[in-house]
Amino acid sequence: xxxxxxxxxxxxxxxxxxxxxxxxxxxxxxxxxxxxxxxxxxxxxxxxxxxxxxxxxxxxxxxxxxxxxxxxxxxxxxxxxxxxxxxxxxxxxxxxxxxxxxxxxxxxxxxxxxxxxxxxxxxxxxxxxxxxxxxxxxxxxxxxxxxxxxxxxxxxxxxxxxxxxxxxxxxxxxxxxxxxxxxxxxxxxxxxxxxxxxxxxxxxxxxxxxxxxxxxxxxxxxxxxxxxxxxxxxxxxxxxxxxxxxxxxxxxxxxxxxxxxxxxxxxxxxxxxxxxxxxxxxxxxxxxxxxxxxxxxxxxxxxxxxxxxxxxxxxxxxxxxxxxxxxxxxxxxxxxxxxxxxxxxxxxxxxxxxxxxxxxxxxxxxxxxxxxxxxxxxxxxxxxxxxxxxxxxxxxxxxxxxxxxxxxxxxxxxxxxxxxxxxxxxxxxxxxxxxxxxxxxxxxxxxxxxxxxxxxxxxxxxxxxxxxxxxxxxxxxxxxxxxxxxxxxxxxxxxxxxxxxxxxxxxxxxxxxxxxxxxxxxxxxxxxxxxxxxxxxxxxxxxxxxxxxxxxxxxxxxxxxxxxxxxxxxxxxxxxxxxxxxxxxxxxxxxxxxxxxxxxxxxxxxxxxxxxxxx
Numbered sequence: 001x002x003x004x005x006x007x008x009x010x011x012x013x014x015x016x017x018x019x020x021x022x023x024x025x026x027x028x029x030x031x032x033x034x035x036x037x038x039x040x041x042x043x044x045x046x047x048x049x050x051x052x053x054x055x056x057x058x059x060x061x062x063x064x065x066x067x068x069x070x071x072x073x074x075x076x077x078x079x080x081x082x083x084x085x086x087x088x089x090x091x092x093x094x095x096x097x098x099x100x101x102x103x104x105x106x107x108x109x110x111x112x113x114x115x116x117x118x119x120x121x122x123x124x125x126x127x128x129x130x131x132x133x134x135x136x137x138x139x140x141x142x143x144x145x146x147x148x149x150x151x152x153x154x155x156x157x158x159x160x161x162x163x164x165x166x167x168x169x170x171x172x173x174x175x176x177x178x179x180x181x182x183x184x185x186x187x188x189x190x191x192x193x194x195x196x197x198x199x200x201x202x203x204x205x206x207x208x209x210x211x212x213x214x215x216x217x218x219x220x221x222x223x224x225x226x227x228x229x230x231x232x233x234x235x236x237x238x239x240x241x242x243x244x245x246x247x248x249x250x251x252x253x254x255x256x257x258x259x260x261x262x263x264x265x266x267x268x269x270x271x272x273x274x275x276x277x278x279x280x281x282x283x284x285x286x287x288x289x290x291x292x293x294x295x296x297x298x299x300x301x302x303x304x305x306x307x308x309x310x311x312x313x314x315x316x317x318x319x320x321x322x323x324x325x326x327x328x329x330x331x332x333x334x335x336x337x338x339x340x341x342x343x344x345x346x347x348x349x350x351x352x353x354x355x356x357x358x359x360x361x362x363x364x365x366x367x368x369x370x371x372x373x374x375x376x377x378x379x380x381x382x383x384x385x386x387x388x389x390x391x392x393x394x395x396x397x398x399x400x401x402x403x404x405x406x407x408x409x410x411x412x413x414x415x416x417x418x419x420x421x422x423x424x425x426x427x428x429x430x431x432x433x434x435x436x437x438x439x440x441x442x443x444x445x446x447x448x449x450x451x452x453x454x455x456x457x458x459x460x461x462x463x464x465x466x467x468x469x470x471x472x473x474x475x476x477x478x479x480x481x482x483x484x485x486x487x488x489x490x491x492x493x494x495x496x497x498x499x500x501x502x503x504x505x506x507x508x509x510x511x512x513x514x515x516x517x518x519x520x521x522x523x524x525x526x527x528x529x530x531x532x533x534x535x536x537x538x539x540x541x542x543x544x545x546x547x548x549x550x551x552x553x554x555x556x557x558x559x560x561x562x563x564x565x566x567x568x569x570x571x572x573x574x575x576x577x578x579x580x581x582x583x584x585x586x587x588x589x590x591x592x593x594x595x596x597x598x599x600x601x602x603x604x605x606x607x608x609x610x611x612x613x614x615x
Contacts, residue, residue: 005052007059011281013051014288017043018280033135033342034379036280037372040287041295053288060285064351067278068344069234069249070227074275075158076253077268078457087152093321094152095160099167101317102129102309109308114301114370119175120363126171127349127367128309128341128374130164131157135340135379139386140462142489146396147463149331153338161344162247166192169243172352176359195237195244200251203233207252208259226267227274268454279343286350287372294369302373309374310381314339330393337389340382341375402426403576404464404490406450406480407471409434409524410531411564411592415468416443418567418590419574428459450480453487461488468494468576470517472524474501478508485512494576496522515578518565519554527564527592536564536592541604543587548607555579558606564592565605 017039025032043050056063107125110116116124136157140150170189207229216222233252234245261267318336327335349371356364402424405412409431416425416438427438427445438445448455450469467490469477477495484490493514497505499521509516530536543549549557554577559565568575569588575581577589591604 005055007056010052010056014040014053014281014284015277017051018277018284021284022276022280032138032280033283034376034383036283037287037346037376037379040284041290041292044288044290046290046292051284051288053285056285057289060289061351061354063285064282064347065234065238065245066231067282068347069231069245070278071275071343072161072246072249073230073253074268075161076250076255077257079155079158079250079254079257087148087155087326090152090321090325090327091155091159094156094317095163097320098156098160098317099126099129099164101320102126102313103167103171105313105316106305106309109305110370113304114298114366116363116366116370117175119171120361120367123168123171123175123352124367124370126164126168127345127352127371129160129167130341130345130348131160131339135342135382136338139338139340139383143386143390143395145334145390145462146331148327149334149395150462152327152335157342158250162196162250165246165344165348166196166243168348168352172355175356175361192241192244193247195241196247197251199233199237199240199244200248201255203229203236203248204252204255205259207233208256208261211256211261212259223267268458282347283343286346289350290368290372291365294365295373298366298369299373302370303377305370306374306377310339310378330395334389334393334395337385338382340378341371342379345371346375402464403466403468404428404459404461406467406469407476408468409528411524411527411566412468412470413438414531414536414592415470415566417441419576422572422574426459426464428455451476451483453483456483456488461490464488464490466490466492466494466576468517470496470522470524472498472528474498474505478505478512478514481512481514482508485514492576494578496524498522498524515580516555518577519557519579519581520559520565522564530594531592535594537595539563539591539593539604541589541591543583543585543589545585547583547585549583549605550585552583552607553579554581554583556608557583558608560602560604560606562594563604566590566592 018036021035021039022032025035040051041047044053045051103122103125105125106128107118107121107123110124111118111121114121136153140153145153166189169192170185173188174185207226210216210225210229211222216225230249230252233248237245237248257264257268315336318332322332322335325332349368353364353368356367403416403419404426405416405419406428408415408427408429412427412429413434416427419425420443425443427435427443428448428450429435429445430447430449432447435445435447444459446455446459448458450456450471461484467481467484469480469484471477471480474495474497477497481493481495484493493512494517495509495514496517501521502509502516527536554565565577567590568577568581569590570584570586589605593604
């Protein structure tokens with residue numbers, strides 16, 4: 001393709017290929033990891049040879065290690081610690097029993113079916129025990145799984161990367177030396193965990209202290225300092241104990257996310273973008289090194305081993321890990337049916353193959369082919385069955401009673417308080433004062449721009465059943481609704497619209513399947529100003545049996561000026577007011593109002609004909 005290829009050319013071509021694959025994957029809703037792998041193998045030296053990966057081979061060791069450091073650091077930053085504490089017993093058993101059982105049974109299968117030497121077979125078992133957060137996270141988001149199962153899947157995928165990687169380095173040493181005793185292996189394992197854990201905690205606290213210091217104010221400087229600190233601690237940990245840096249990175253990220261750091265969301269965004277770039281490029285480069293003839297030679301043996309891992313190993317691990325847990329039978333079965341492998345497994349395998357080749361191991365290419373076959377087949381299978389398996393097991397997605405209030409300001413906080421009587425309510429707003437107040441009240445609240453997808457990830461949009469979007473701009477609200485509908489698949493979306501904007505945006509509202517909030521035009525500036533000045537009072541009216549409002553849509557009712565309905569309570573459940581909500585006997589309508597603007601006994605909501613006072 002190029003008359004003269006250089007390492008720079010090769011790297012840039014890999015970036016272009018990875019980016020195009022990512023765009024295609026997003027357009028056709030296909031796992032990006034599979035396209036990265038296929039593109040690398042087809043365009044690499046053993047395919048069309050468009051990607052001259054041999055030019056960059058001397059630097060692959062460095063690229064893999066530094067890439068893994070950032071990927072795991074970013075994983076720690078986004079680890080849901082609250083959910084981990086809730087499901088810690090299940091996740092703990094999964095990440096401890098999972099690798100051990102996979103090593104034993106997976107290693108035995110590789111030895112018996114493929115003829116792999118025992119030391120290398122056990123190393124294979126350790127490598128395929130490593131999970132795939134880059135595959136699991138999109139599945140969790142797109143499938144909108146229930147909270148319990150999504151929390152367990154994501155926590156397991158992130159944590160098992162580190163445990164599996166540490167076990168893999170231990171068995172690599174076994175494969176290289178062949179004379180390590182069981183006690184020496186146990187000591188080595190505990191030493192690596194201790195080094196990684198201590199340095200991760202210390203490094204995280206030190207970096208957090210530096211990021212909040214007076215010397216580091218610019219976001220660009222904080223970003224550079226974070227990257228430098230992460231890589232520095234990674235090298236320090238590895239110099240003390242080889243590959244202990246992997247656990248150090250995860251612990252550093254998890255430690256920093258618990259600290260009060262300015263612009264932590266922007267920092268996560270940057271690290272997320274950098275991690276995605278590294279993941280995609282690494283996958284393309286690693287796949288390009290794969291000898292396709294060897295892949296074809298071991299394909300059927302690799303498929304047989306994968307079937308054993310899928311129908312025997314994974315269900316056994318889940319069975320032993322979920323006994324006595326909060327997971328239902330359907331959730332446990334779904335968990336047993338989800339175990340894809342990802343970039344960490346591929347990267348560590350490629351790194352170890354380089355080391356094995358340097359030591360003259362004749363089965364290193366067999367090891368790489370077997371691991372990559374498991375990765376490719378697992379990504380393809382689990383991505384295809386995620387949806388049908390969810391429907392077959394009737395796994396409920398998200399929490400249909402959870403609410404995310406976006407951009408509501410002071411009125412948003414009032415709506416949230418009213419809804420929180422029987423719902424979980426979260427807040428995403430640029431108003432720092434409102435967010436601070438909601439945090440003090442015990443709510444999950446994030447200060448950020450709702451048009452930036454990173455804040456939806458921070459607020460865990462996959463757990464949200466209802467999005468209430470109520471900024472002061474109808475156009476802005478519709479843009480946020482599009483993001484909520486198309487990218488995060490929120491089931492119910494309510495948007496506040498200014499006067500006369502409903503007809504203007506009718507087609508877009510229909511396309512996004514949104515509902516008009518409050519069943520009336522919403523003047524954001526007026527109501528937030530009145531709430532800020534504390535001029536509003538609560539009023540509750542009940543729909544009586546003889547009321548003319550019974551059976552009337554809220555959109556058809558005449559809601560008086562100066563009245564702002566915020567919730568409707570029916571049979572003890574709070575409902576979000578919208579156009580299509582029909583009044584029933586016993587409904588309690590909770591409203592905000594300016595008391596001095598309303599006369600005593602004045603009806604607040606009238607039927608369409610406005611014939612008589614009814615509410």
